Amino acid sequence: MHLRDVISFGIRASFGYPARTLLMLLAMAISVGSVVILSSLGEGARQYVLGQFSSLGTNLIIILPGRSETVGGPPPLLGVTPRDLTLEDALALTRSSAIRHVAPIVVGAAPVSAGVRERETSVLGSTPALFPIRQLEMARGRFLPEGDPSRAAAVCVLGYEIKTELFGTSPAVGETVRIGDRRFRVIGVLADKGESVGMDMGDIVIVPVAAAQALFNTSSLFRIMVEASGRDAIERAKTTIAAIIRERHDGEDDITIITQDAILATFDKIFVALTLTVAGIAAISLAVAGILIMNVMLIAVSQRRSEVGLLKAIGAPGGRIMALFLAESAILSLIGAAQGLILAAAGTWLIGRIFPDFPLSMPLWALAAAVGVALTTGLVFGVLPARRAARLDPVQSLSRR
Numbered sequence: 001m002h003l004r005d006v007i008s009f010g011i012r013a014s015f016g017y018p019a020r021t022l023l024m025l026l027a028m029a030i031s032v033g034s035v036v037i038l039s040s041l042g043e044g045a046r047q048y049v050l051g052q053f054s055s056l057g058t059n060l061i062i063i064l065p066g067r068s069e070t071v072g073g074p075p076p077l078l079g080v081t082p083r084d085l086t087l088e089d090a091l092a093l094t095r096s097s098a099i100r101h102v103a104p105i106v107v108g109a110a111p112v113s114a115g116v117r118e119r120e121t122s123v124l125g126s127t128p129a130l131f132p133i134r135q136l137e138m139a140r141g142r143f144l145p146e147g148d149p150s151r152a153a154a155v156c157v158l159g160y161e162i163k164t165e166l167f168g169t170s171p172a173v174g175e176t177v178r179i180g181d182r183r184f185r186v187i188g189v190l191a192d193k194g195e196s197v198g199m200d201m202g203d204i205v206i207v208p209v210a211a212a213q214a215l216f217n218t219s220s221l222f223r224i225m226v227e228a229s230g231r232d233a234i235e236r237a238k239t240t241i242a243a244i245i246r247e248r249h250d251g252e253d254d255i256t257i258i259t260q261d262a263i264l265a266t267f268d269k270i271f272v273a274l275t276l277t278v279a280g281i282a283a284i285s286l287a288v289a290g291i292l293i294m295n296v297m298l299i300a301v302s303q304r305r306s307e308v309g310l311l312k313a314i315g316a317p318g319g320r321i322m323a324l325f326l327a328e329s330a331i332l333s334l335i336g337a338a339q340g341l342i343l344a345a346a347g348t349w350l351i352g353r354i355f356p357d358f359p360l361s362m363p364l365w366a367l368a369a370a371v372g373v374a375l376t377t378g379l380v381f382g383v384l385p386a387r388r389a390a391r392l393d394p395v396q397s398l399s400r401r
Contacts, residue, residue, distance in 0.1 A: 021332065028336025028378070031288070032370045033343035039366035040348050042275025047359045059100075059231055060133070063224040063241060064256040083254050084220030087149060087209060092244050093226060098237040101129040101227040104149070106212040110180040112205055114166040121162055122204045123179060125212020133227045136201070141173040141188030144208055152210040156184040160192040161202035179205060180215050234259055290377035326379060333378025337371045344370075 065085045090104035106125035111118055130136070131143045143157055156177065163172045163186075172186045184207060193201050213219060228237040238257050245255050344362060352360045 024332050025336045029339035032337045032340025032374050035370040036344035036366050037347045038278040040362045042278050043363045044360040046271030059228040061226040062258045090224045096240040098233040100229045101133050103130040103133050103225045104209050105222045107222045108216040112179050114177045117166050124206050125209040137191035139189045139191040152214050153208050154184050155187045157188040157206040159190050159202040159204040163189045290381035294381035329378040333374045337374040
């Protein structure tokens with residue numbers, strides 16, 4: 001009996017009992033589909049987070065006040081407050097050749113009003129360097145003007161959504177808004193770019209950093225964003241930043257420096273582990289489908305005793321009988337896996353329609369792994385029924401005993 005005959009026999013045997021075959025195909029299709037869909041969700045979540053951080057800019061370094069570290073010994077009796085980051089600290093960083101742009105950041109919330117319309121929104125104080133660092137785009141007007149960062153110019157840039165809420169379809173550039181107890185002239189409107197790492201750039205007002213410090217009555221910075229001059233200059237920029245701040249802070253290493261690559265690498269590891277975990281959980285359903293195949297195939301052995309007896313009576317060895325039943329299990333697994341991939345494609349399309357902003361796609365490794373595991377499961381759980389069929393006595397089988 002040739003391989004073609006084995007496959008043909010397996011196909012005819014598979015569809016000889018439609019109800020039994022339908023149950024096995026349904027179980028395998030649901031199992032494979034769930035593995036692929038869950039893997040796609042995990043991979044989509046990873047791509048979404050990576051895309052959010054990538055939208056911050058390139059070669060980004062973030063400086064936070066306070067040092068993140070673990071030390072030994074007893075806890076201190078008095079709390080230690082880290083020294084604040086100041087505008088002068090940020091300006092001192094601009095002298096390094098490893099740094100292209102420096103943007104000091106002050107963040108707060110204040111009521112913003114124009115005429116009779118008012119709403120509470122986030123106010124971000126910075127310098128013109130924020131524009132290239134965050135890769136912002138203008139819909140109208142211009143960004144913050146160049147000049148002395150310590151000068152509190154009364155100008156602002158509105159996010160796309162806040163402009164629409166305050167001015168509707170009327171032009172906003174050149175108009176005046178009130179932020180807190182101060183008046184600012186609108187010089188630009190940001191293009192609609194959506195959210196970026198939890199901050200909706202459309203629902204924000206940007207003012208000069210000194211104006212934000214005066215508005216919120218603070219001299220400290222929330223953080224400092226730095227763009228290195230190139231990818232190969234990131235480590236040199238980190239070293240230079242640490243040295244400059246240490247010199248300005250009386251020899252204390254009281255800042256935390258985070259690079260964009262480190263953040264991306266950390267999230268990438270987390271979501272790869274998450275994807276593999278949910279895929280592993282879904283793969284358990286493949287084992288359940290395999291057990292169903294085994295049980296149904298054991299019943300099939302009992303139903304086809306006369307058929308097995310006839311094959312053995314005409315000289316078919318036990319190994320050939322075993323191969324026939326394993327071929328049937330493999331065919332059912334592959335057909336079920338193919339249907340599972342169709343189910344997964346339909347599910348992925350539906351989720352993509354419901355959540356259009358979520359980057360959902362089926363990873364190739366998940367497709368290959370799901371089909372491979374389905375085939376392996378079918379063969380492994382098909383061994384016991386195949387061995388039982390191969391050991392049947394031909395005389396007893398033909399006599400239906």
